Amino acid sequence: MAFPDFPFPAKEESFVHHTDVLSYLEEYTNHYNLRQYIKFRHHVEKVKPVDRDDGSNGWAVTVQDLETNTTTTSFCDSILVCNGHYSVPMMPPIKDIDKFRGQQMHSHDYREPEPFRGLRVAVLGASASGLDISLEVASVAKEVLLSHNHPVQIPSELPPNIRQVRGIVAAYEDGFVFGDGSQADADVLLCCTGYEFTFPFLSEECGVTVENNIVKPLYKHLIHTAFPTMAFVGIPFQIVPFPLFDVQVQFFLSSLKQDITLPDKTAMDQDTQAAFAEHIDKGKAVKFFLAVLTGDVTPLTHEEMDADTVHALQRLRCSGGQDRHYHRMGVEGSVRYMEELSTSAHLSPVPSYMLWFYKLVFMRMLFSLLTIKQHRYVVEAGGRVREWHNGREVNTVWNLRRLVVVQLMRLMWRDFWGVFSFATKTLRKYLGL
Numbered sequence: 001m002a003f004p005d006f007p008f009p010a011k012e013e014s015f016v017h018h019t020d021v022l023s024y025l026e027e028y029t030n031h032y033n034l035r036q037y038i039k040f041r042h043h044v045e046k047v048k049p050v051d052r053d054d055g056s057n058g059w060a061v062t063v064q065d066l067e068t069n070t071t072t073t074s075f076c077d078s079i080l081v082c083n084g085h086y087s088v089p090m091m092p093p094i095k096d097i098d099k100f101r102g103q104q105m106h107s108h109d110y111r112e113p114e115p116f117r118g119l120r121v122a123v124l125g126a127s128a129s130g131l132d133i134s135l136e137v138a139s140v141a142k143e144v145l146l147s148h149n150h151p152v153q154i155p156s157e158l159p160p161n162i163r164q165v166r167g168i169v170a171a172y173e174d175g176f177v178f179g180d181g182s183q184a185d186a187d188v189l190l191c192c193t194g195y196e197f198t199f200p201f202l203s204e205e206c207g208v209t210v211e212n213n214i215v216k217p218l219y220k221h222l223i224h225t226a227f228p229t230m231a232f233v234g235i236p237f238q239i240v241p242f243p244l245f246d247v248q249v250q251f252f253l254s255s256l257k258q259d260i261t262l263p264d265k266t267a268m269d270q271d272t273q274a275a276f277a278e279h280i281d282k283g284k285a286v287k288f289f290l291a292v293l294t295g296d297v298t299p300l301t302h303e304e305m306d307a308d309t310v311h312a313l314q315r316l317r318c319s320g321g322q323d324r325h326y327h328r329m330g331v332e333g334s335v336r337y338m339e340e341l342s343t344s345a346h347l348s349p350v351p352s353y354m355l356w357f358y359k360l361v362f363m364r365m366l367f368s369l370l371t372i373k374q375h376r377y378v379v380e381a382g383g384r385v386r387e388w389h390n391g392r393e394v395n396t397v398w399n400l401r402r403l404v405v406v407q408l409m410r411l412m413w414r415d416f417w418g419v420f421s422f423a424t425k426t427l428r429k430y431l432g433l
């Protein structure tokens, strides 16, 4: 999905190569004559707030020119932090991992499947990277153990040498133990477990902290509540990047130009706390449901189910794990977020097709992973989304309904006893039997 003011060049495929994205960004830069403002091979070393004579605050930015090895400090009125968050790998703690004799790596260092030819590869994590990499590696590997804690298996058809297993809980010399107690040998551990937010160039005076993967103190995941002339673009993840970045920047510019008035610091912090509380409630409820399904949490007996305390107790029992997904937005969350920013800054409305289109691609990812990238989409002027596959137009709604039913039946077929035993176990615990 493109920036709203510059479409992607028309192409046959909808899922373009990363080199096409780079060309698009270069064309964007040329079209708006932006290159004159960009300094390549300059490393930002330090950003520090400074007080000015008129009582306002500005920023001292120290930059190293990597060509000449010289360092300069400049002053500016406002600052956009856009350093990305896909470069510092997050490696999960795994019990006894030092005993594992195989190779360990993170998706950050993955380039191509060939080095995994004939090997047994444990891929930890089944989000975008985990799924993409599993499919590629499966084309050459002996076996891929796709390890995740989703409540049920990925419904989509997968290559026969991909085996879905529960999350890794421990390692031994030749392999791993999974959440359900089973174990399997592996030659490689490939962690697709995401990345850390880091801002090594922000001085302590900036007061920015990252706790449990939450960047604080930000209003709307964007504006520093103590220094509203500093904004962080691109903190949310599981989003549609370019359109969302565009809305974030427009919102920040509106506040700088004083087209909108930001609430005071206390109100911004309260807004953030409310958003966080809402996230936790939703997250914990889902987490609890999943944890009960997988048997990781003991549900309350009927005696304990006092109307006022049940939620608190249940949340307490499944605490942890969700807070760190505060910046994860997903399908509905990111569209709602973009609408919220657009409405409050009186920007152009988010196109009405966005939610449907995003949901459609998400459903395809879930239910037809093997063919998703062969689908082609065209958004017509009126916002109607048309879809083609193998040169023929698809009746999307009917096709999706059929696909979902078929894949869910397959899932029941593949994992019937697993699903059945979880359901029975859960019911028995609830009934106190």
Ligand SMILES: Cc1cc2nc3c(=O)[nH]c(=O)nc-3n(C[C@H](O)[C@H](O)[C@H](O)COP(=O)(O)OP(=O)(O)OC[C@H]3O[C@@H](n4cnc5c(N)ncnc54)[C@H](O)[C@@H]3O)c2cc1C
Pocket (backbone or CB within 6 Å): 042, 043, 044, 045, 082, 083, 084, 085, 086, 129, 201, 233, 234, 240, 241, 242
């Ligand atoms: C494997 C992978 C696949 C992806 N696939 C997709 C996809 O199919 N579709 C999609 O929409 N998104 C995809 N994404 C996400 C997408 O790449 C990001 O959303 C997007 O790149 C974020 O843009 P950004 O400008 O915020 O950060 P980045 O693209 O990470 O850019 C940050 C820039 O800041 C620079 N920088 C950092 N620190 C400093 C410093 N101190 N001084 C100077 N410069 C600095 C970095 O060098 C970098 O150039 C993928 C990401 C990954 C990792």
